[in-house]
Amino acid sequence: MTDAHDTDIPLSRQGREALAEEAVLNAAMAFAGHVVQDASSRARNVSGDGGGPQIAEAMYRQFLLETATLCVRRLGDAYEEEAARATEAGRALDADTSRLLRDAATRAAATMTALEGLGDLSLDILDRILDPRV
Secondary structure, three states: OOOOOOOOOOOOHHHHHHHHHHHHHHHHHHHHHHHHHHHHHHHHHHHHHHHHHHHHHHHHHHHHHHHHHHHHHHHHHHHHHHHHHHOOOOOOOOHHHHHHHHHHHHHHHHHHHHHHHHHHHHHHHHHHHHOOOO
16 A cells, blocks of 8 residues: 655646645644644733733734734745846746736735734733733
């Protein structure tokens, strides 16, 4: 009996792509799980230091937001770099792929703008929790 991990089974291009996508998604989910666990743990530590549940929840959201911001920034950089490389001589990317890369870079930049705005709001909320007179 053989399974999908048996190297003797030839896979189609689509099959290899599907396995690669699955591996990337599994890695992303594992990373996200670690981020959420870490954010929750750090927030509990803040709460345990006398910060209270409101501060712990605000810190939890802030940890998640900072991680999302970092991930989207790196994603945007990766799309921009690949879009720039696509224009180099000798690259074999078609016009549609190049357009998609540029579109992805543009959307990542727009997402960064939204995340930065959300970050400002999040910090304002945290300031209000820490000092209601603000």
